[in-house]
Amino acid sequence: DGGITQSPKYLFRKEGQNVTLSCEQNLNHDAMYWYRQDPGQGLRLIYYSQIVNDFQKGDIAEGYSVSREKKESFPLTVTSAQKNPTAFYLCASSLRKGIGTGELFFGEGSRLTVL
Amino acid sequence: QKEVEQDPGPLSVPEGAIVSLNCTYSNSAFQYFMWYRQYSRKGPELLMYTYSSGNKEDGRFTAQVDKSSKYISLFIRDSQPSDSATYLCAMSAGGYSSASKIIFGSGTRLSIRP
Numbered sequence: 173d174g175g176i177t178q179s180p181k182y183l184f185r186k187e188g189q190n191v192t193l194s195c196e197q198n199l200n201h202d203a204m205y206w207y208r209q210d211p212g213q214g215l216r217l218i219y220y221s222q223i224v225n226d227f228q229k230g231d232i233a234e235g236y237s238v239s240r241e242k243k244e245s246f247p248l249t250v251t252s253a254q255k256n257p258t259a260f261y262l263c264a265s266s267l268r269k270g271i272g273t274g275e276l277f278f279g280e281g282s283r284l285t286v287l
Numbered sequence: 288q289k290e291v292e293q294d295p296g297p298l299s300v301p302e303g304a305i306v307s308l309n310c311t312y313s314n315s316a317f318q319y320f321m322w323y324r325q326y327s328r329k330g331p332e333l334l335m336y337t338y339s340s341g342n343k344e345d346g347r348f349t350a351q352v353d354k355s356s357k358y359i360s361l362f363i364r365d366s367q368p369s370d371s372a373t374y375l376c377a378m379s380a381g382g383y384s385s386a387s388k389i390i391f392g393s394g395t396r397l398s399i400r401p
Contacts, residue, residue, distance in 0.1 A: 176330075212295060214375070214391035215331075230388065262330050275321070276377075276389065278330030 174199045178263050178279035185250075185257070185286050193248045193282045195263035202267065204246035205276065208232060209260040218261075221246055250284060258286045290314050293376055293392030301400050306363040310376035310392045313357065317390075320352050321377040322361045325394065331375055335361065366399045373397070 176197045185191045197204065203222045207215040217230030221240040235254025240246055246265075250257045260283050264276040293310045300306055308322075318339050323331035335350040337343045343350045349362040359378070363370055376392040 178330075212393055214289075214291065214293075214393045215377075217388055220388070264330075275333050275336050276323075276331075278323075278332065281328070281330050283328075 176263055176265055176277055176279035178261075178282050180282060181280065183282060183284045185284060187286055188252045190249055190251050191284065193250070193261055193263075193284070195246045195248065195279060196244055197246075197263075197265045197277075198244060199265055199267070199277060200243070201265035201277070202243070203265060204240065205264045205266075206230075206236070206238065206246070206248045207262045207264065209262060209281075215262065218248065257284055259284060288313060291376065291378060291390050291392045294395055295393055297396040297398055299398045299400060300366060302366060302368060304366050304399075306366050306370070306397060306399075308361040308363075308374050308376075308395050308397070310359050310378075311357055312359070312378060312390075314378075314380065314390075315354075315357065316380040317378040318354075319379045319381050319389075320350070320359050321389070322348075322350055323375040323377060323391075325373045325375060327372075334374075368399045368401050371398050 179194045205220040206218040209215050216232050218236050219238040221227035227240050237249045260281050262281050263279045291312045320337045322335040324334050325331040337350050340352045340354045347364045351360040373394040373396045375394045377389050379389040
């Protein structure tokens with residue numbers, strides 16, 4: 173079955189540690205995205221990539237980093253510079269490269285808790 | 288003012304009722320409109336996708352877009368307990384630049400009582 177796989181589902185981190193969230197898709201989609209979801213707020217775009225080896229900052233990129241070395245993979249690193257990292261992180265992909273036109277397919281999410 | 292406004296609810300209705308979920312927006316350039324359903328602790332899934340104004344029907348679900356009023360709606364007929372979820376509206380102007388990104392509402396939590 174085609175889809176998006178995020179791991180881990182739950183992650184606990186101590187303050188000052190970097191963590192990497194994995195996102196893999198087998199939908200052959202060009203574009204991939206990372207969103208952050210907090211209670212009572214809409215999804216906020218962290219980073220997006222429309223093609224391999226290229227990515228762009230979203231609205232809340234500070235304290236995060238990404239890479240896009242393969243079409244299927246778009247890992248997100250939450251660095252110690254992110255001041256409030258506890259959140260639900262969602263990875264998505266879309267077939268079309270235009271970031272506003274694509275129907276988004278989401279993974280199951282990764283819940284990060286900073287202790 | 289947020290670009291997209293959505294009543295957070297919670298909204299509780301009896302099984303079989305017609306549900307109306309709504310969003311308003313301020314950016315007149317928006318032309319792609321979507322509704323996503325999100326179950327607890329899961330990722331959102333696309334329910335409806337419409338371009339420009341008008342209605343679109345899919346089974347028990349109907350999406351309406353009124354660009355003149357900057358208002359979109361999702362109607363659920365014959366609501367079922369399995370429809371209990373958070374519903375997110377989303378919209379965009381389309382295109383390739385970061386200014387074209389999809390903007391999400393904060394979501395309405397819906398509960399269908401058996």
